[in-house]
Amino acid sequence: MKILVTGAAGLVGTEVCARLNRNGHEVYGLVHHVRTLVGNNAELIPGDVTQPRLGLDETTWQTLTNKVDLIVHSAAITDFGRPRELYQAVNTTGTAHVLELAAAAGARLIHVSTAYVCGEQDGRILESALDAGQRFGNHYEESKFEAELLVRKAASDGLAVTVVRPSVVVGAARTGVVREFKNIYVVLKLLSEGRVTAIPGHFDACVDLVPVDHVAALIADVVEKPADGLTLHAVGSSVSMRHLSDVLAEYPSFRVPRYVAPATFSAASLGDVERAYWERMLSLYESYFRRRQHFDDTVAAGFRGHKRAADGPAHLRKIIDYAVRAGYLGAPLPGVDEALAGVGR
Numbered sequence: 001m002k003i004l005v006t007g008a009a010g011l012v013g014t015e016v017c018a019r020l021n022r023n024g025h026e027v028y029g030l031v032h033h034v035r036t037l038v039g040n041n042a043e044l045i046p047g048d049v050t051q052p053r054l055g056l057d058e059t060t061w062q063t064l065t066n067k068v069d070l071i072v073h074s075a076a077i078t079d080f081g082r083p084r085e086l087y088q089a090v091n092t093t094g095t096a097h098v099l100e101l102a103a104a105a106g107a108r109l110i111h112v113s114t115a116y117v118c119g120e121q122d123g124r125i126l127e128s129a130l131d132a133g134q135r136f137g138n139h140y141e142e143s144k145f146e147a148e149l150l151v152r153k154a155a156s157d158g159l160a161v162t163v164v165r166p167s168v169v170v171g172a173a174r175t176g177v178v179r180e181f182k183n184i185y186v187v188l189k190l191l192s193e194g195r196v197t198a199i200p201g202h203f204d205a206c207v208d209l210v211p212v213d214h215v216a217a218l219i220a221d222v223v224e225k226p227a228d229g230l231t232l233h234a235v236g237s238s239v240s241m242r243h244l245s246d247v248l249a250e251y252p253s254f255r256v257p258r259y260v261a262p263a264t265f266s267a268a269s270l271g272d273v274e275r276a277y278w279e280r281m282l283s284l285y286e287s288y289f290r291r292r293q294h295f296d297d298t299v300a301a302g303f304r305g306h307k308r309a310a311d312g313p314a315h316l317r318k319i320i321d322y323a324v325r326a327g328y329l330g331a332p333l334p335g336v337d338e339a340l341a342g343v344g345r
């Protein structure tokens with residue numbers, strides 16, 4: 001098949017392109033700022049999803065509409081703490097533009113969403129669920145939710161679409177290897193170095209960690225075995241805040257955070273430096289320390305060519321071990337401004 005992957009230079013996109021290449025597909029990678037993909041055979045196409053026709057010239061647009069059989073849409077702004085308009089422009093309007101290309105090309109679409117479109121709802125989250133009047137933890141979640149609404153509308157108009165919703169994407173299942181240390185890795189760094197010592201959260205709150213290769217494998221499985229009209233949770237295993245504390249405590253040089261009842265936490269009571277780290281970085285993740293969410297993946301299980309990791313703490317150890325080996329954890333933290341550049345998702 002001829003497949004266009006948007007966000008081809010991203011954490012998920014790179015892994016997807018490599019897999020699709022290996023499976024013998026002809027892959028075109030839409031890239032924005034990054035213009036080279038190391039060790040990847042995708043043909044790169046510079047573009048901007050915020051622009052009509054993805055900012056492509058007429059010839060490129062025509063070529064894609066004539067050639068492409070399937071689109072994997074993974075381009076997005078995934079950093080936290082950016083202006084709402086940016087998330088809307090890239091994640092929501094960008095998806096509308098990709099839907100136009102899919103319709104013009106008569107191509108199938110695999111839309112990469114996030115399990116966190118469920119917002120701050122607690123409990124068991126079904127793949128079929130979307131709009132439950134939920135409150136969102138941030139503008140990123142809101143923009144991805146709105147993108148899914150557009151995708152559902154396009155599906156009801158006849159487009160062949162599958163939605164894949166990863167949870168928190170981390171290092172590979174067997175090795176813990178990851179290309180970039182963002183999102184949860186920044187949290188682990190701030191906590192393990194004792195830059196932030198108290199968290200407003202619950203011991204039984206939990207996040208779901210999914211290895212990046214599992215997300216790419218699920219997408220590649222859906223390429224081979226279409227799942228039109230379905231939404232699939234690309235999730236791994238749950239890690240509670242208690243697990244997080246216990247695993248950090250296993251590393252002699254790491255600090256372990258205290259959990260404080262959210263109602264009694266006050267950033268104003270922190271020292272100047274800790275407050276700066278809290279307000280400018282860790283507070284972006286605040287609601288994740290309180291959520292008790294479990295993502296049901298019954299539908300996805302029917303498409304998975306690999307085993308879901310059963311043991312969250314074991315995988316947490318693996319990704320920490322890799323981050324230590326790579327010199328990211330256990331090394332001194334840069335200044336707040338420098339570290340902010342790595343805050344993601």
Ligand SMILES: NC(=O)c1ccc[n+]([C@@H]2O[C@H](COP(=O)([O-])OP(=O)(O)OC[C@H]3O[C@@H](n4cnc5c(N)ncnc54)[C@H](OP(=O)(O)O)[C@@H]3O)[C@@H](O)[C@H]2O)c1
Binds near residue numbers: 009050076077167
């Ligand atoms: N990583 C996670 O934990 C996670 C969890 C759940 C869901 N997801 C979803 O999975 C997908 C992939 O995430 P990821 O982790 O691979 O993100 P990522 O590493 O941040 O990559 C996103 C890619 O989107 C591209 N992009 C940004 N703005 C663009 C624009 N205006 N036009 C075209 N491309 C643009 C970027 O291109 P340049 O680099 O060239 O600027 C980047 O390569 C996203 O849809 C995300 O919402 C990710």
